[in-house]
Amino acid sequence: MGDAVKSPRARYREQVRDEIKAHAWTQVATTGASALSLNAIAKQMGISGPALYRYFRSRDELITELVLDAYRDLLDTCRAAVKPDDAPEVRLAAMASALRRWALDAPHRYLLIYGTPVPGYAGPPEATTIAAALMTILLDAFAEIDAATGPVPETAADLEDHLAAHRRWAADHPAPPPALRRALRLWTRLHGVVSLEVAGHFTGMNFDPGLLYAAEVDSAIGAP
Amino acid sequence: MGDAVKSPRARYREQVRDEIKAHAWTQVATTGASALSLNAIAKQMGISGPALYRYFRSRDELITELVLDAYRDLLDTCRAAVKPDDAPEVRLAAMASALRRWALDAPHRYLLIYGTPVPGYAGPPEATTIAAALMTILLDAFAEIDAATGPVPETAADLEDHLAAHRRWAADHPAPPPALRRALRLWTRLHGVVSLEVAGHFTGMNFDPGLLYAAEVDSAIGAP
Structure with missing residues (x-):
């Protein structure tokens, strides 16, 4: 990871995924992993739920990451x-x-x-x-x-x-x-x-x- | 507990609390303790949220039990x-x-x-x-x-x-x-x-x- 030059689009995608994961870790610590809510993360990031699901298809995929x-x-x-x-x-x-x-x-x-x-x-x-x-x-x-x-x-x-x-x-x-x-x-x-x-x-x-x-x-x- | 004769009202109250706890244990097992929802339990029991809060004043009181x-x-x-x-x-x-x-x-x-x-x-x-x-x-x-x-x-x-x-x-x-x-x-x-x-x-x-x-x-x- 990180050595090959990535397209701006790929870099942006990775950046958004990292941001989602950072919010998810905060949720794991403050509300618990079993209460993880992708919609709550979307709200915090100011994007729509469906937009977030383009980065992680499900709660389980996010937890797996x-x-x-x-x-x-x-x-x-x-x-x-x-x-x-x-x-x-x-x-x-x-x-x-x-x-x-x-x-x-x-x-x-x-x-x-x-x-x-x-x-x-x-x-x-x-x-x-x-x-x-x-x-x-x-x-x-x-x-x-x-x-x-x-x-x-x-x-x-x-x-x-x-x-x-x-x-x-x-x-x-x-x-x-x-x-x-x-x-x-x-x-x-x-x-x-x-x-x-x-x-x-x-x-x-x-x-x-x-x-x-x-x-x-x-x-x-x-x-x- | 259980030796003194309890009034019908007290017995009913205990019965409802036990029923709430049984639902709560199911939730702990199936959705996780951190996602415990008193409103969801009220719904399952066919009572209103406020009615349930007369038996447990908060999520934390229920978890403590x-x-x-x-x-x-x-x-x-x-x-x-x-x-x-x-x-x-x-x-x-x-x-x-x-x-x-x-x-x-x-x-x-x-x-x-x-x-x-x-x-x-x-x-x-x-x-x-x-x-x-x-x-x-x-x-x-x-x-x-x-x-x-x-x-x-x-x-x-x-x-x-x-x-x-x-x-x-x-x-x-x-x-x-x-x-x-x-x-x-x-x-x-x-x-x-x-x-x-x-x-x-x-x-x-x-x-x-x-x-x-x-x-x-x-x-x-x-x-x-």
Whole structure:
């Protein structure tokens, strides 16, 4: 995107679409994604409803753009945080920090992906691809840790046997079962703290969720 | 509630309020909590908007009723699952199973509490009391485990020092810092799996989240 010279018409179209998306993000934050109204956005922009529908054919198409923008931004953020030459433990910790910062920077963006699903809306297949790319960062690192440490004491054998036979989600990643298990474990632990924090459940509890997060990250990376 | 004989008028009022709440739950599931419309409910019930406002003065009052009904039901469910005479580890595992079943039984009910906050809506103070009562079940059990096992290897010392000095959320519970840490840890790990599962993030990943949950429960209860 952005390298080829675009016609004035194409540039204008992109500009209007960006403006619509900016209004949509404001709506997601202030009235909620499930109350997103294309007509309200048209009104704010001083254009007619039908004119707006020339840029986004439906509420769902607009939500899909927001979801994919958010997902791509999260993936870019995580990839930028991870230095390929660092040890796998360092890369995992960097990704974990990046995820939490990203979520706290714009909670409604995190929640559009990981919060309450918008009723009647089905996410796009590209979201699955991006989710898998995020998981790949974890699988790469845990596979590397696994290769370096060799066999570890048997942990959650049921789960590992199951994952060895149910690894479609990991696509063609060659990570061995302990790495599959540890990648999923880190992923759910990160979201366990972040989702409660972002939804305000720690507000008023008077402790620093950052320290809880750090302890969870350490234990999920360090424990076999 | 329900023991004292109520006047026909009071019973009728309660009946109408319950009917309104039933419609509201359907709306939460089908259009989302942030799009909740009292006028739409009035229309469905064949009454006027102003007539409905005699039962709930505002959208927020209605949401509060739903949130508190959900929270109370969760607390009742967890308390019913926990047998006081069981060992603390057994009680914790029972509560964890009850939480996941409760969430999967009615995802929109779980998500109204733990999902995306409704923009512009502030939860009632009673919710904090119920959240603390849920936490008390965990704190009781971990304090008992802590007392039985004695000093454990130093784990997440930063977090424990912090929690020792920031324990307002645990109210007057005498749980020592390791128990505070382990209660919070179990709580976030449960929600880490359940929130992703309920929001559909494991759909299509082709593995059984129940086994991941079981492994997380085991490790959060068993590890120091």
